[in-house]
Amino acid sequence: MTAHIGITHVAFHLPEHVDDVRNWGKRTQQDSTTVRRLERAGVRYYHDANGQSAISLAAKATGSLMNASRIAPDTIDCLVYVHTLQGSVAPPPLSLPHMLCDQFDFTNAQAFSFAQQHCASAxxxxxxIRATFTAHPDMRRxxxxxxxxxxxESERLMQSGGLLSDGAFAALIERDAPVNRLLTLxxxxSGLGWRGTLGGEEQRLAGQYFxxxxxxxxxxxxxxxxxxDDIQRILPHHLDLPAWRRLLSSLGLPGDRLFTKNFSRIGHVTVSDAFINLAECNDLVSGKPFLLFAQGVGGFSAAALFIR
Structure with a gap:
C-alpha cells in the first residue's frame, strides 16, 4: 500500500544581492533584443550568490526550516538533496548531503542526492521519497x-524564457501529514531537449514543453x-510567463489561478521555484487541491497535485 505523505513545513533562502536584467545585459554584452525578450517573458530581477556556495545557501534554508518547525534533529530519518548545476555539489570525496547532516546533527538520517531530471528533480x-516511505513503515520524516x-554571469540566460537566479529551499515531508498532502504525481x-541550447531548436522545444x-x-x-477547475492554484516555475498564461487559457482556467508573484522579483531558481511559491502563497484554501509544476532541460517535466 502506498504511503500517504505531505509537506508540513517549507522554507527558502535567497542571497541578499539583487540585480536586474538590464544591468545583467550590459555586463554580459547582450543585445537589446535579448533583454527585451526577457522582459516580455516576465523577467526583471534576480538574486546573485556573489561568491556564496550552494552548501551555504542550502544550509541557510535548512536552518530556517528547522527553526520554524522546532523538531528534533534526530527525528529526521532521511535527507534528499536535489540540484541542477554540476557545481552545486561538493567535489569527491566530500558529500554535500553528508555535510548538511553533520552541520545539523541529523545523526539518524540516511542521505543521498538526486539530480537526473535537472530543474524537475525536486x-x-x-x-x-514516497516509495521510500512505503518500503520503510517506520520512517516518519x-x-x-x-x-x-x-x-x-553570462550563463544565467535560460533561452528567451527567463534568467537563472541563485537560491535554495528546504521542505519537511512527513507520513500522514495533516496539510499539503500529496495526491498524485x-x-x-522525453529526452528530446538535450539539443535545446543549440541553434534552431528553441521554437520546437517550446511547443514540446507546452x-x-x-x-x-x-x-x-x-x-x-x-x-x-477544481485546482485552486498552480504554483509554476518562473520561466516564460506569457506561455504560462496561454497554457491556462488552453486548459480553460482563469488566469488568476496561476501564482505569478515571483516571476519578476525573483527569477528562475532552478529546483526551488515551486517550493518558494508554496512558502509564499498565503491564500490556499483547506480541502482544495493545488498543483506544483517544474520542467528541466532535457525534456523533463513534473506536476504534483496536493490537497491543502
Whole structure:
C-alpha cells in the first residue's frame, strides 16, 4: 500500500544581492533584443550568490526550516538533496548531503542526492521519497533540500524564457501529514531537449514543453479524480510567463489561478521555484487541491497535485 505523505513545513533562502536584467545585459554584452525578450517573458530581477556556495545557501534554508518547525534533529530519518548545476555539489570525496547532516546533527538520517531530471528533480524526487516511505513503515520524516549557484554571469540566460537566479529551499515531508498532502504525481522524460541550447531548436522545444505541461496537469487532476477547475492554484516555475498564461487559457482556467508573484522579483531558481511559491502563497484554501509544476532541460517535466 502506498504511503500517504505531505509537506508540513517549507522554507527558502535567497542571497541578499539583487540585480536586474538590464544591468545583467550590459555586463554580459547582450543585445537589446535579448533583454527585451526577457522582459516580455516576465523577467526583471534576480538574486546573485556573489561568491556564496550552494552548501551555504542550502544550509541557510535548512536552518530556517528547522527553526520554524522546532523538531528534533534526530527525528529526521532521511535527507534528499536535489540540484541542477554540476557545481552545486561538493567535489569527491566530500558529500554535500553528508555535510548538511553533520552541520545539523541529523545523526539518524540516511542521505543521498538526486539530480537526473535537472530543474524537475525536486518534484521527481517526491516519487522516490514516497516509495521510500512505503518500503520503510517506520520512517516518519524526510527533509528535501535543494540549491543551485551559477558561477558564470553570462550563463544565467535560460533561452528567451527567463534568467537563472541563485537560491535554495528546504521542505519537511512527513507520513500522514495533516496539510499539503500529496495526491498524485505525473512526470514526463522525453529526452528530446538535450539539443535545446543549440541553434534552431528553441521554437520546437517550446511547443514540446507546452504540450507536456498541458498533458501532465490534466493527468495529475484526472488521476486524483478531480477536474481541472477544481485546482485552486498552480504554483509554476518562473520561466516564460506569457506561455504560462496561454497554457491556462488552453486548459480553460482563469488566469488568476496561476501564482505569478515571483516571476519578476525573483527569477528562475532552478529546483526551488515551486517550493518558494508554496512558502509564499498565503491564500490556499483547506480541502482544495493545488498543483506544483517544474520542467528541466532535457525534456523533463513534473506536476504534483496536493490537497491543502
Amino acid at each position: 518534484l521527481g524526487a517526491l516519487r522516490v 524526510v527533509l528535501l533540500a535543494g540549491a543551485d549557484v551559477m558561477p558564470l 505525473a512526470t514526463s522524460a 504540450f507536456a505541461a498541458r498533458n501532465l496537469i490534466g493527468q495529475a487532476a484526472h488521476n486524483a479524480r478531480y477536474t481541472l
